[in-house]
Amino acid sequence: MKQIKQRLSELSGKSFLALQSLFYAIANSIEALVPLLLAPILTRILAPSEYGIWVLFITYATFLRPIVGLTTQDAIRMRFYDFDQKQLDQFTHTALFVMIMMAVAVSGLTFIFRDTLAALAKFPANWLVTVVIAALLFEVFYTALALHQFHNRRKAFLTTQVVQAVLSIALISAFLLGGWDWRGVILGRILGMTAAILISLRALNYGPAFFFRMPRRSFYRDIAKFGVVYWPSGMVIMAVAMTDKVVAAHYLGVSASAMYGVAALFASAFWVINHSFVLAWTPWLFRKLKAAPSDGLREVLSVSMLYFLLASLAALCFYLISLFVAPILLGEAFHSAIPLLQYIMIAIVLQGFFMHNMKFLHFDKDIRVMSLCSMLTIALNIWLSILWAPTMGIRGIMLGTVVSFGAVFLISGMIVIVRHIKPQEGVKSVV
Numbered sequence: 001m002k003q004i005k006q007r008l009s010e011l012s013g014k015s016f017l018a019l020q021s022l023f024y025a026i027a028n029s030i031e032a033l034v035p036l037l038l039a040p041i042l043t044r045i046l047a048p049s050e051y052g053i054w055v056l057f058i059t060y061a062t063f064l065r066p067i068v069g070l071t072t073q074d075a076i077r078m079r080f081y082d083f084d085q086k087q088l089d090q091f092t093h094t095a096l097f098v099m100i101m102m103a104v105a106v107s108g109l110t111f112i113f114r115d116t117l118a119a120l121a122k123f124p125a126n127w128l129v130t131v132v133i134a135a136l137l138f139e140v141f142y143t144a145l146a147l148h149q150f151h152n153r154r155k156a157f158l159t160t161q162v163v164q165a166v167l168s169i170a171l172i173s174a175f176l177l178g179g180w181d182w183r184g185v186i187l188g189r190i191l192g193m194t195a196a197i198l199i200s201l202r203a204l205n206y207g208p209a210f211f212f213r214m215p216r217r218s219f220y221r222d223i224a225k226f227g228v229v230y231w232p233s234g235m236v237i238m239a240v241a242m243t244d245k246v247v248a249a250h251y252l253g254v255s256a257s258a259m260y261g262v263a264a265l266f267a268s269a270f271w272v273i274n275h276s277f278v279l280a281w282t283p284w285l286f287r288k289l290k291a292a293p294s295d296g297l298r299e300v301l302s303v304s305m306l307y308f309l310l311a312s313l314a315a316l317c318f319y320l321i322s323l324f325v326a327p328i329l330l331g332e333a334f335h336s337a338i339p340l341l342q343y344i345m346i347a348i349v350l351q352g353f354f355m356h357n358m359k360f361l362h363f364d365k366d367i368r369v370m371s372l373c374s375m376l377t378i379a380l381n382i383w384l385s386i387l388w389a390p391t392m393g394i395r396g397i398m399l400g401t402v403v404s405f406g407a408v409f410l411i412s413g414m415i416v417i418v419r420h421i422k423p424q425e426g427v428k429s430v431v
Contacts, residue, residue, distance in 0.1 A: 030161040034168050035265050036329070041176065042185065043262065043331035050182045051334075052254035055261030056123050056245060057186055061134035063242040068102045068132065069095075069139030092147065092206075096140065103136040122249045122257075130186055137193045144200040150283055153203070160200040168192030236374035237351065240381045240404065244397050247382075251389040260394055262330060263340040266322040267348045270315050274352040277307060282359055289363050289420075297420065307356065315349045343398035350405035357412035360420055373412050380404040 042051055110117060110128050118125035141164070148157040171191050175184025241264075248256040281303070288300055319341060326338045354377070361370045381404040388396030 030158075030165045034165050036269065037169060038172060038185075039262070039265055039329050040331075041173065043329075043334045045176055046182060046185075048255040048258045048333055051261070052249070052256075052258035053123065053182045054185050055257050056121065056249065056254070057127075057131060057134070057182075058261075059238075059242045059245045059257075060121060060123065060131045061138060063238040064106065064132060064135035065139045065142075065238060068106055068135045069099045069143070089206075092143075095143070099136060099139055099143075103132055106135075107132045121246070122254055127183070127186065130190065134186075134190055134193070137190065137197060140197050141193055141200070144197065144204060147204055148200070156200065156203040159203070160196050163199055164192050164196030166192075167195050236377055237355075239378045240351075240401055243378070243382050243385055244401060247385040247389050247397055248394055251386075252393060256394055259334065259337040259340065260344075260397070262334045262337040263344050263394075263398075266318070266326060266341055267344040269322075270318040270345065271348050271352075273314055273318075274311055274348065277311070278352070278355055278359065281307075282362075285359055286363050289360075300420075304356065308353065311349060311352055315345050319345045340394055340398060343395060343402065347398060347401040347405060350402060350409055354405050354409040354412060357409060357416050360416045361412070364419065369415065373408050373415075376411070377404050377408045380407060 042054070046054070107129050110132055114125040114128050117123075117128055121128070123131070141160070145157060145160060148154075148160065168189050169192075170188075172185050172188030175188050178184065180187070245257045245260055248260050285300060322341050322345075323338070326341065327335060330337070354373075358370055358373070361367075361373075381400055384400030384403055385397045388400055392399065
């Protein structure tokens with residue numbers, strides 16, 4: 001009887017997780033649809049070099065997110081179940097205040113050194129500050145989504161995604177029709193994201209009065225300490241993406257970054273499904289390991305094995321579909337990106353497997369090991385990208401990403417097995 005009840009409990013947990021994953025897949029697919037729906041317009045109106053500027057803009061803004069935000073959204077996830085609502089609001093308020101101050105400081109430095117940074121980044125100097133603004137908006141946007149997710153406010157989560165998608169597409173299209181080229185794409189994205197953030201924060205009961213009061217100083221140290229130690233882990237995906245596109249721009253030209261970005265568009269559709277599982281799985285995993293780390297281990301392992309299998313099959317399906325869809329959506333100038341789809345899809349699969357392993361370390365609050373694994377991934381990717389780009393072109397850069405995530409996935413997997421298959425006592429928090 002006890003085994004039957006345990007089995008029913010496992011099935012119930014898996015069903016709940018499947019439904020949660022399905023919801024987040026649908027909700028996050030809305031965001032992923034923005035670049036896909038815009039692709040037929042952008043690849044026909046913009047030249048490859050202009051599209052390359054847009055790709056670099058998104059890449060740099062994504063890279064700056066953990067610098068501006070100090071990865072506080074992950075700090076909120078990790079501490080969510082440790083706080084009551086009042087403490088959570090105080091922590092969130094302090095985090096948002098820190099983000100704004102960091103954005104002001106980084107914007108100032110960017111403006112002062114704009115000419116030097118423009119030469120290094122292959123990006124127009126007068127528009128570099130907009131990259132910092134976008135980084136702040138992205139960080140606040142995803143912090144709000146994390147709060148909605150952990151509060152299980154699915155309606156607000158979905159509304160936030162819909163608003164930013166609809167407004168971004170509408171505004172970008174309007175600016176392009178008005179002759180604004182890549183500048184209109186940037187402005188449309190910033191304005192659409194701003195509107196979605198204001199609505200989302202309001203849904204969290206964070207109105208104007210929430211921001212016009214002094215934050216709680218006692219949280220400064222926690223946020224700064226977490227951000228500094230966790231920074232490599234929080235920015236590993238952004239750093240790898242930036243490395244790939246910057247190496248492509250420097251060694252192969254800005255147009256090569258555009259081709260890389262176009263290939264990544266279709267892989268991003270799979271990434272949404274993959275990331276949705278992680279979104280739904282993380283709070284479930286934390287509850288399982290916290291409530292019954294030994295009894296719940298069997299269920300956790302079965303879900304993980306199922307994830308590895310289904311993720312691989314889903315990636316194959318998305319790849320095959322993309323081969324038929326890509327020639328229709330893309331302008332002829334971008335058709336050379338289609339053969340690259342297989343490499344970027346494998347890289348995204350291994351990236352998902354790596355992030356799966358990181359969540360076990362996230363639960364342990366062992367952010368030092370997470371950061372060491374992330375630093376190894378970044379360093380390996382930089383080395384391999386620079387090594388292979390001159391001889392293999394964009395394909396070599398993508399293969400560098402595959403090898404980097406694959407190697408550290410195996411290393412981190414060994415760490416997880418040692419800790420959770422043979423649990424060790426005394427894993428301590430560094431926060």
